[in-house]
Amino acid sequence: MTRGARVCTWILAAGLMVCGQRLDAQHETAADIEDGSRAFRDSCANCHGPDGNEITGIDLGRGQFRRPLSNDELIEIIRRGIPGTPMPPSNFSEEQAARIVAYLRSTAASNRSSSVAGNASRGKVLFDGAGTCTSCHRVNGQGSRVGPDLSNIGQLRRAVELETSLLEPDKEILPANRFYRVVTREGATTTGRLLNLDTFSVQLIDSKEQLRSFVKSDLREYGFVEKTSMPSYQNKFNLQELADVVSYLVSLKGRNIP
Amino acid sequence: MNPRLCAALGGLCVVATTALQAQVSFARLLNAAQEPQNWLTYSGTVFNERYSRLTQITPANVKELEIQWIWQARSLEKFEATSLVVDGVLYTVQAPNDLVALDAVTGRPYWTFAYQPSPDARTCCGRVNRGVAILGDTLFMGTIDAHLLAIDAKSGQLIWKTQVASAAARYSITHAPLVAKDKVIVGTAGGDMGIRGLVAAFDAKTGKEAWRFYTIPGPGEPGNETWSGDSWKTGGAGVWNSGAYDPETNLTFWGTGNPAPDWDGRERLGDNLYSDSVVALDAETGVLKWHYQFTPHDELDYDSTQVPVLANIDWRGQTRKVMLWANRNGLAYVLDRTTGEFLLGRPYVKVNWMDGFDQKGRPIRIPGMVPTPEGTLIMPTVLGATNWAPPSFSPRTGLFYVALWENTATVVTEGGRPRGVGNTPMGQAMLTPNFKKEEEGYGAVRAFDPRTLDKKWEFKMNDITWAGVLTTASDLLFSGGKEGYFFALDARTGDLLWKAALGGQVNSGPMSYAINGRQYIAVAAGNALFAFALRQ
Numbered sequence: 001m002t003r004g005a006r007v008c009t010w011i012l013a014a015g016l017m018v019c020g021q022r023l024d025a026q027h028e029t030a031a032d033i034e035d036g037s038r039a040f041r042d043s044c045a046n047c048h049g050p051d052g053n054e055i056t057g058i059d060l061g062r063g064q065f066r067r068p069l070s071n072d073e074l075i076e077i078i079r080r081g082i083p084g085t086p087m088p089p090s091n092f093s094e095e096q097a098a099r100i101v102a103y104l105r106s107t108a109a110s111n112r113s114s115s116v117a118g119n120a121s122r123g124k125v126l127f128d129g130a131g132t133c134t135s136c137h138r139v140n141g142q143g144s145r146v147g148p149d150l151s152n153i154g155q156l157r158r159a160v161e162l163e164t165s166l167l168e169p170d171k172e173i174l175p176a177n178r179f180y181r182v183v184t185r186e187g188a189t190t191t192g193r194l195l196n197l198d199t200f201s202v203q204l205i206d207s208k209e210q211l212r213s214f215v216k217s218d219l220r221e222y223g224f225v226e227k228t229s230m231p232s233y234q235n236k237f238n239l240q241e242l243a244d245v246v247s248y249l250v251s252l253k254g255r256n257i258p
Numbered sequence: 259m260n261p262r263l264c265a266a267l268g269g270l271c272v273v274a275t276t277a278l279q280a281q282v283s284f285a286r287l288l289n290a291a292q293e294p295q296n297w298l299t300y301s302g303t304v305f306n307e308r309y310s311r312l313t314q315i316t317p318a319n320v321k322e323l324e325i326q327w328i329w330q331a332r333s334l335e336k337f338e339a340t341s342l343v344v345d346g347v348l349y350t351v352q353a354p355n356d357l358v359a360l361d362a363v364t365g366r367p368y369w370t371f372a373y374q375p376s377p378d379a380r381t382c383c384g385r386v387n388r389g390v391a392i393l394g395d396t397l398f399m400g401t402i403d404a405h406l407l408a409i410d411a412k413s414g415q416l417i418w419k420t421q422v423a424s425a426a427a428r429y430s431i432t433h434a435p436l437v438a439k440d441k442v443i444v445g446t447a448g449g450d451m452g453i454r455g456l457v458a459a460f461d462a463k464t465g466k467e468a469w470r471f472y473t474i475p476g477p478g479e480p481g482n483e484t485w486s487g488d489s490w491k492t493g494g495a496g497v498w499n500s501g502a503y504d505p506e507t508n509l510t511f512w513g514t515g516n517p518a519p520d521w522d523g524r525e526r527l528g529d530n531l532y533s534d535s536v537v538a539l540d541a542e543t544g545v546l547k548w549h550y551q552f553t554p555h556d557e558l559d560y561d562s563t564q565v566p567v568l569a570n571i572d573w574r575g576q577t578r579k580v581m582l583w584a585n586r587n588g589l590a591y592v593l594d595r596t597t598g599e600f601l602l603g604r605p606y607v608k609v610n611w612m613d614g615f616d617q618k619g620r621p622i623r624i625p626g627m628v629p630t631p632e633g634t635l636i637m638p639t640v641l642g643a644t645n646w647a648p649p650s651f652s653p654r655t656g657l658f659y660v661a662l663w664e665n666t667a668t669v670v671t672e673g674g675r676p677r678g679v680g681n682t683p684m685g686q687a688m689l690t691p692n693f694k695k696e697e698e699g700y701g702a703v704r705a706f707d708p709r710t711l712d713k714k715w716e717f718k719m720n721d722i723t724w725a726g727v728l729t730t731a732s733d734l735l736f737s738g739g740k741e742g743y744f745f746a747l748d749a750r751t752g753d754l755l756w757k758a759a760l761g762g763q764v765n766s767g768p769m770s771y772a773i774n775g776r777q778y779i780a781v782a783a784g785n786a787l788f789a790f791a792l793r794q
Contacts, residue, residue, distance in 0.1 A: 041675050047383065047684060056690045085334045086384055086687075089377055175693035196691040198741040199719045200757070224695060 036103030039096060044078075047086065052104065061107045064155060074101045118240070123248025126241055131233065133245075140255050145209045146193060147230070148177045152254030162249045166242060169230035179225035180204050182214050190214075191225060281394045282344055284439055288505055294731075295772035297343045300389045300434035301648050302769065304503040305568040308650040310770035313732040314777035315792060320734060320746045320756045322793045326778065327365030329358075329787040336687050336765040337782035339389045340434070340648070340726070342397075343771035344411070348780070349392070350787055354385040355401045357409055363773050365789060369414035378425040379403035381432065382450040383684060388499070388646070388766075389434030391442060393462050398442045400431025406444055406460055418465035422446060422458055429453050436501045438510050438541040441468050445497020449515035449533075449561070452492035457501070457512050457537070459544060469544030473497065473514045473532050481531035489526035494518030495533035499646050502566040503541060504579070507596055510541040511568075511581065515561035521629055521640070521676055522557065529554040534562045536583065538598060548598030553587045554620065557629050558611065558670060559640040560587035565648045568595055571656065571708050582708050584649055584660040586642030587611075589621070590711050604711040606704065607643040607664045611636055629670040633677070639666035639699070640676045641684070648726035648767040650735070655749050657705040657714060659727045661737050666699040666722075685724035685765045687784050689742045692721045701739050703727060705752060715752035719743075726767025728779070736779055738764030744781050744788070760788055 044052070044060075052060025069077070078097040081089035092100070127133045134143030137150045153162065164171055180194040182202060190212060192204035202214045202222060216222060237245065280286075282298060290298040294311035301308040315323065331337055335353035342349045348362040355375055359368040379385070379402040391398045396417060397409045403425035408417040422444060423429035428451035435444045441459040449455055455473035460466065473495035475481035485493055496515040503510045517526055517533035534553040537546055553560045567582040573592075581595040588609035592602040600619025611628075612621040627634060643662050650659040667679040680698030683690075694700070701723035705714040723739035729749050730736075738744040744764055745757035762784015770779050779790045 045675060056686065056688070084332075086336070088380065088385055090380070091378070175698075176691070178693050194693050197694075197720050198692060199721075199739075199743065 032099045033103045033106050035096075036099035036101070039092070039100050040103055043090060043092075044100065052107075059156075060104050063105065071098070071101050071105070074104070118243030118245070118247030120244070120248040120251040122241075123244035123246070123251075126237070126245050127248055131237070131245060136230070139252060145205060146207055148193070150249065150252055152252060154250045154252040155254060157249075159246050159250050162246050163242065165230070166233045166237070166245065168234075169228045169232055173228055179228065181221075181223060181225050182219050183221040184214075184218060185220050187220070194224075280345065282392045284393060284437065287393070287437055294770075295343075296345065297341065297769045297771050298392065299342070299436070300340055300391070300500040301565055301567075301767065304436070304438075304505070305651075306500070306502045306565045306648065307567060307569070307653070308565075308648050308726065308728050308767060308769075309652050310728065310730045312730060312770050312772050312777045314772070314775075315730065315734060315770075315779065316732040317734060317748050317755055319792055323746070323756055323758070323779070323790045324793050325758070326363075326789045326791050328789075329360060329365045329367075331785045331787070332356075333785055334687060335785075336384050336386050336685055336724075336763070337785055337787065338384075338386045338432075338646075338765050339782060340767045340769050341780055341782075341787065342390060342392055343769070343780075344392060346773050347411070348771075349390055349397055349411070350782070351387040351390060351399065353387055354379075355387055355399060355407075357390060357397060357399055357414070359411070359414060362771060362778065362789070365787075371409050371414040371416070373399075373401060373407065375401055376403035376425045379430060380425070380428050380451065381430050381447065386432055388432060391435040391437050393437045393440075393442070396462065398435045398437070398462070400433065400435055400444045402430045402432065404429040404431055404446055404448075406431070406435065406442065406465065408442075408462070408465060420460055420465035420467070422460075423453070423456065427453065432498050434500045436503060436510065437462065438503045438508075441541065443501060443510055443512075443541070445473075445501070445512055445514075447496045447498035447515070449494030449496030449498075449518055450520055451494075452518050453494060453496060454491060455493075455495035455497055455514060455533075457497055457539065457544070459541070471537070471539055471544040471546065473535075473537065475531065484528035484531040486527035487525070489530075492518060493526060493530060493533065494520075495530075495535075496561075497563065498561075499563040499565055499648075502568050502581075504568060504595060506579070507547075508541050509538045509547055509595070511536055511538050511566040511595065513562040513564055513566060513583075515563050516556050516559045520557075520559045521670060522673055523555055524673075527555075530556065534560055534587075536562060536566060536581070536593070536598075538595070550591075550593055550598050550600060550619065552583075552585050552589065552591070552621075556587075558587070558636055558668075559676070560585065560642065561645075562586065563646055564644065565646075567649060567651050567658065569651045569653070569658075569708065573601070573709065580708065582649075582651060582658045584644050584658070584662065584706075586638075586645060587621075588638040588643040590658075590660070590706060592708055592711065602711055606660065606706065606711065606713070607662055607666075608637045609643075629672040629674075629676075631672050633669040633671040633674075635667050635679065636670050637665075637667045638663065639668045639678060640670070641666070641668075641678075645724065647724050647765075650727040650729045651708070652729040652731075652733070652749055654731055655705075655729070655733060656707070657749070658708045659703060659705050659729060659735060659737075659749070661701065661703050661723045661725055661727050661739075663722045664700055664702055665697055685740060685763055687762055687765070689762060689784075690740070692741065694721070696720075703735065703737050703747065703752070705749070717747050717752045717754065723764070725764040725781075728768040728770060730770060736768040736770075736781070738768070738781060738783065740764075742783060744768070744783060758788075758790070760784065760786075762786065
């Protein structure tokens, strides 16, 4: 077994502890995952995209589905499709479908890096306190809605990406986190996080957490805010504090609301 | 009837008001332009102009358009079908393959022919259907399990069913068939899954196969040498959009899809004929008369499955019978449709993989602009500068209208799957939020002068578009996009005249018809079909 294969197997095992029973029993190997990867590229990626995130509300590469799904349920969906939706049935055997699931779970696991040597509890204190992060961000119902909600940021972003966002917030701003500025013909300026943009209108949430919609023909100016309002924590947190906050963010996996 | 309406409809009121449900002879199909109250083929005529001669709706009154009815499909798939209207009856397809007859005035259903495709059916990009054909009293529909069905237009009963190819072998049919004389012609999709593409003709009465043309030549046939080894056997070159027909030459024209595997040409060295081509076939025999390959040895997934648009235009002082083609590869073409001669080609969006053409019209590639181990940024995206959405040609304005994507790109990596850059997702039925900047890709409708391929005007959208284009004899243009707007433009200037928010992505080509002296515009968006007419 190559070192890469051992790593993959370990990652897979870690993923399985979280998410399933059938694959545990089958002991999928790195080769199985590679088979699953190939099958995904050939049969699934045309609709779901190479990263599995091109269908709204679904991010296969990060383990996000429209509702939580067990491995058995995923295998069933891959094989049977979802009647009444564009998800078609397939000819995959149960074993083949299981390999695709293994691949997806392993990808999701690799996106949840655990390499940060921080303390999540201390990170939460910093997040809520000295960092003043909740003045813009919201976690599990607490904090401002002006910036992106971070309740499940640990599922969406890797630790290294979160660290980069804290140190160099302008380096990469996801399209869904962009800010937009409009000026009405009367001269009133509104800036907020962009919720949708089309040829004729703009929807955003403003600094007072109000949902606002503007018709472009009523505006004197409109456009993206190129520089984020998020401050850099380069000189605000020391290395340990930074690691703590990242650790806290990585721990945020969303809430199950019954 | 209001005499002014009668005049606006070009004196067609008698036919329109009586709405005799006469059989649709092939002569009627050939002369579809003479009965603009009907919409008899996928793009209106066998020339695929997608141009309505109806003039009741004008730039002056288009703001008075209002919804007359909405028909909701029982399907969550993309609604890509263009309806037919024959003497007051509208025929459309509920994805994947339920054929529905509606009263075109009220949207009330007459009947539904429900079809359950084989569990073997597989499609690359949605279980969709783009429309049907009609001849006599019979409708023809291709299915995603690669069958061709004949269905009684009055009763919705199946008349015959013929297997065109094997669904288990990944063949499917997603486009509207084409009728040429007594034959129904279809092609097979599945080019991403290793099929060997084909176009086949079937007797309209019996369903018996008349001829079959493989888009990849077999051993001993000219062109087979353009495939290394056995790669021809699974080389793709699917056909998944409607063809055109020229009665003067009895030629039928079909665009072909990408060679397979899509993004890796190392196992299929050569030009890979007749992938990414237009083939001109004798409609009687299926014999190839000429071909033109848009993208030789394609590794960028540039299917040439756009709808061929036939037009007679002034070409350097003389009328010339041409074919207009805005290709997925970012280039627009004017070909002589009788001989296949390359007359003109130009990029119509940003293109970085080629620079000019040689004397025979072969694109001159820019070295290195292919999949590489480190990845190469290619424009336009592998999903194309346009895709399957049908364009329009207006004989009145003399302009060629294309719904397209600008500023799109893909990173292609040798042996890997292309990675989209910016705004390049597949179409969906439902609205999706858009946060993209213009430099990350946008949609537009552009008008081109086919004599020069100069851009005359542009209407820009924030998001991309999978909608087709309709023009009318009152110089209106109708189209839409992924944002869910359906809109009317001035076909001469591109000025926005009217719009409606339909609440779902517009993934179809608009069409027009008239009943009892009233002109309608119909388009599918989301999971529903919408019919508009002027306020009364």
